[in-house]
Amino acid sequence: MSSEITICRCEDVTEEDVVRAVREYGLTTLDELKRVLRIGMGPCQGRTCLRLAARILARETGRSTSEVMSLYPRVRPPIIPLELGLAALLEGGDGGGD
Amino acid sequence: MTERLDVAVVGAGIIGSATAYYLAARGLSVAVFDREYVTAGATGRCPGGIRQQWSTEDNVRLMMKSVEIYEGLSEELGAEIDFHQGGYLIVAKTEEERRRFEDQMRMQRSLGLPVRWLEPGEIKEMVPQLDVEGIGAIGAAWNPTDGYANPFKVTYAFASAARRLGAEFHLFTPVRRVVVEGGSVSGVETDKGFFGAEFVVNSAGAWSREIAETAGVSLPNRPYRHEILATEPVRRFLEPMVISFHDNVYFRQSHAGAILGGWGDPNEPPGYNLSSSPKFLGRFSRLLISYVPGLRSVRVVRQWAGLYDVTPDAKQIVGEVPEVAGFIQANGFSGHGFMAGPITAKLVAQLISGEPLDLPIEGFSIERFRRGETGREASVVG
Ligand SMILES: Cc1cc2nc3c(=O)[nH]c(=O)nc-3n(C[C@H](O)[C@H](O)[C@H](O)COP(=O)(O)OP(=O)(O)OC[C@H]3O[C@@H](n4cnc5c(N)ncnc54)[C@H](O)[C@@H]3O)c2cc1C
Numbered sequence: 477m478s479s480e481i482t483i484c485r486c487e488d489v490t491e492e493d494v495v496r497a498v499r500e501y502g503l504t505t506l507d508e509l510k511r512v513l514r515i516g517m518g519p520c521q522g523r524t525c526l527r528l529a530a531r532i533l534a535r536e537t538g539r540s541t542s543e544v545m546s547l548y549p550r551v552r553p554p555i556i557p558l559e560l561g562l563a564a565l566l567e568g569g570d571g572g573g574d
Numbered sequence: 575m576t577e578r579l580d581v582a583v584v585g586a587g588i589i590g591s592a593t594a595y596y597l598a599a600r601g602l603s604v605a606v607f608d609r610e611y612v613t614a615g616a617t618g619r620c621p622g623g624i625r626q627q628w629s630t631e632d633n634v635r636l637m638m639k640s641v642e643i644y645e646g647l648s649e650e651l652g653a654e655i656d657f658h659q660g661g662y663l664i665v666a667k668t669e670e671e672r673r674r675f676e677d678q679m680r681m682q683r684s685l686g687l688p689v690r691w692l693e694p695g696e697i698k699e700m701v702p703q704l705d706v707e708g709i710g711a712i713g714a715a716w717n718p719t720d721g722y723a724n725p726f727k728v729t730y731a732f733a734s735a736a737r738r739l740g741a742e743f744h745l746f747t748p749v750r751r752v753v754v755e756g757g758s759v760s761g762v763e764t765d766k767g768f769f770g771a772e773f774v775v776n777s778a779g780a781w782s783r784e785i786a787e788t789a790g791v792s793l794p795n796r797p798y799r800h801e802i803l804a805t806e807p808v809r810r811f812l813e814p815m816v817i818s819f820h821d822n823v824y825f826r827q828s829h830a831g832a833i834l835g836g837w838g839d840p841n842e843p844p845g846y847n848l849s850s851s852p853k854f855l856g857r858f859s860r861l862l863i864s865y866v867p868g869l870r871s872v873r874v875v876r877q878w879a880g881l882y883d884v885t886p887d888a889k890q891i892v893g894e895v896p897e898v899a900g901f902i903q904a905n906g907f908s909g910h911g912f913m914a915g916p917i918t919a920k921l922v923a924q925l926i927s928g929e930p931l932d933l934p935i936e937g938f939s940i941e942r943f944r945r946g947e948t949g950r951e952a953s954v955v956g
Contacts, residue, residue, distance in 0.1 A: 485670070490830075492912045500734065501730060501733070501734060502737075502743075503611075504745070504746075505611060505882075507610075507614070507866070508611045508612070509612060510725060511611075511612075511613050511618055511730075512730055517804075517876065518875070519873075519875045521875075535766075535822075536820055546678045552850065552876040552877055553850050553855055553877050554855075554874060554875075554877065554879050555873060557873035557875050558855075558873060558874050559871050559872070559873050559874075559924070560805065560862060560869055560871070560872055560873070560874060561859075561863065561870040561871055562858060562868055563855050563859035563874055564856060564859040564860040564863055565856065566852045566855050566856030566898075567853070567856055570765060
């Protein structure tokens, strides 16, 4: 079942890595998978990998994919990678983001 | 529910997870409760810096012992933790800072820390990309045995090892109340029911104050937001963690090449605000570019925030509270709970099992605030 199929290109994580992490640590959420395997921490912010990981997590924990997806990790700003030189122009503003 | 536990631990950050490991290794029955998951709190939001250059002797001793543990931890727990001793370079910008660092380095060296002063030219040799003149550095305190480890890997390694030794982890299970009967803890009331326990360890990070309150214990801790960001990976050029108390800033390069860094806003009000601000993004980016101009076109990929749990003297609270027997505090770590984690957890386990302690913990007692005998930890990015 588990295989060499790549789930996350940014962090080079395979389906087998996901299955192993879920079983070893008893993970139940995408937030935990993100922390253990860094899925979704790359520049793409997990647009495809988290969906793929959700399917595996659902299968492993006997739940539906939509149930797993309902606890989707927060998207961290910036939505699109921003050069430090441009970010340096930002002033003020105390709130916002996630 | 089950039989009475020896110890109920509140919070599955570095402190709670490591405490569970050291307790389970001593044959005690332990359950850890977290209202979310392992590393959901400050632990999963910190960059994992490990520093022994502190202004108070008890923190220097504590962190030196912690580094000893970190050096053998990967082997002990049977897991990779990315521990790396690339040093901490603490930039001095004023003569006042230089004098303060010199006093501190004398004390640190007397305790066996290989710390020394770097002249501006030596800083440049060590990190050529650092704009030493531009930032106005007059030198730096340098300790080569400081470094970092990966907070996720360390904490999950402790949690896994604890589980293998029989510790239970009840995740997504908030603790509602620490139950006290006749002046002693009797257990914890959770969303999954009551768990009886001989001891309760309060390692709920920035929420420790709320947990303590349920047992009628008042902690002086306050939560403060601290923001941080990560860039895309760049070619490895930075071995040490670079920090400045003057600018309230720190940054390092990760194993994978990303720059991780933060700036502490001195005007941040206390509270549970976890939002990411443009103010931080702008301010930190300007600081980082001033330190390393070559990073100007490198892109920021993630920005987030975590909470410091801050006491009036910026030092942690570790030990039993006198008014409730069996109620152990391990909180109030400001910006150094990750580095202090392994040794603190071991000391808590030794305390609970009645063993001699590796280090005295009187200096971290809650009683110091009540007696007014605090010795402020000054070397913090606050
Ligand atoms: C931006 C930033 C940078 C930092 N940099 C460093 C650094 O370089 N080096 C360093 O050593 N330290 C650093 N720190 C500090 C460090 O992260 C903390 O001191 C440390 O992680 C605290 O660990 P902990 O286990 O005590 O708390 P946490 O990791 O916060 O864990 C507390 C846990 O308690 C749980 N909890 C809360 N309420 C309840 C409840 N009612 N019931 C059950 N569970 C509950 C939470 O969900 C959480 O998982 C930094 C912190 C921040 C925010």
